[in-house]
Amino acid sequence: MAKDTEKPKIPFKQRLPLQQKQRKWFQGLFVLGTNSYLAGFFKGTIYQGPLKNACLPGLNCYSCPGSLGSCPLGALQGSISNPNQQISFYVLGFLTLVGGLVGRAVCGWACPFGLVQDWLHKIPTPKWKPEHKELLHKLLLQLKYLLLLLFVVLLPFLPTVTGQYGDVYFCKYICPSGTLFAGIPLLSVNDQLRPLAGWLFSWKGLLLFIFLSLSVQISRPFCRYVCPLGAIYGFFNRISLYRVRVDHAACTSCGNCTRQCPMAVTVPLDPNSAECIRCGECAAVCPTHAIKVGFGPLKEVEMKHVDQSGETGFGQ
DSSP states (O other), X not given: OTTTTSOOSSOHHHHHHHHHXXXXXXXXXXXXXXXXXXXXHHHTOOOOSGGGGSBOSSSOOTTOTTOSSBOHHHHHHHHHTOTTSOXXXXXXXXXXXXXXXXXXXXXXXXXXXXHHHHHHHTSOSOOOOGGGSHHHHHHHHTHHHHHIIIIIIIHHHGGGGGTOOOOOHHHHHTOHHHIIIIIHHHHHHOTTTGGGOOHHHHHHHHHHHHHHHHHHHSSXXXXXXXXXXXXXXXXXXXXXSEEEEEOTTTOXXXXXXXHHOTTOOOTTTOTTOTTOOOXXXXXXXXXXXOEEEEEOOOXXXXXXXXXXXXXXXXXX
């Protein structure tokens, strides 16, 4: 009991800025480290060394000039769309291992497009929270599962039934991360590729513009509603070793955590929701240290009503 009543070493008002700063540094260093083939950005070429056979955890495009590894979503589609190849058990094992260890923490800490959305949302403009439109929010949350089923599994697979090759439909027609980190850098340097950029690049450029614009007003719109990779990792959130734990004996139902959450998770009621990206901001704004984020045992969460009407100095 004495431990619970001890004064925190970090003053309460400094905890959130410090936590956000630490996460941004980790995100930035991780993205730089895994995209460190700098020659690719100057030559307009792709790294083809042995590391390219390994998957990176986030939505890191294979064709990014600096990328040292592959996107697991692209690799999964590639194996599904090949009639002469079984589905890649390496990719499935990789997703299972990463998901079982950290769940959607990848989205919060290791995804380059997640970092870009976080940066854009810092721009001081009026913000919109779709979660305040409950029905709309719930419907939009299902979109990423539909895209996972349709663009990652069914469309790549169906042509293989007749012995034909499918395509990497999500990467080719939707993924804004590939456009931002691969398409634009390659076309800006490689003259030979520019004549090949037709309507498809224009379409993906439009999608990228839409997602980047929405990110200014909505916290992580692509992660929330569209990303199939986030949907896959979200399946593991309730069983992953890295998780959110709530001490309901210490919780005062102030609602700070839910208001602060960038993914609109009702933290005390469902801390390990499939939407949680383990960013740790809920723990940073908890005045009683009732929320812990880290590796720990699986625990059932006590269901209780949380009053979210109180005033708070955190969130929007």
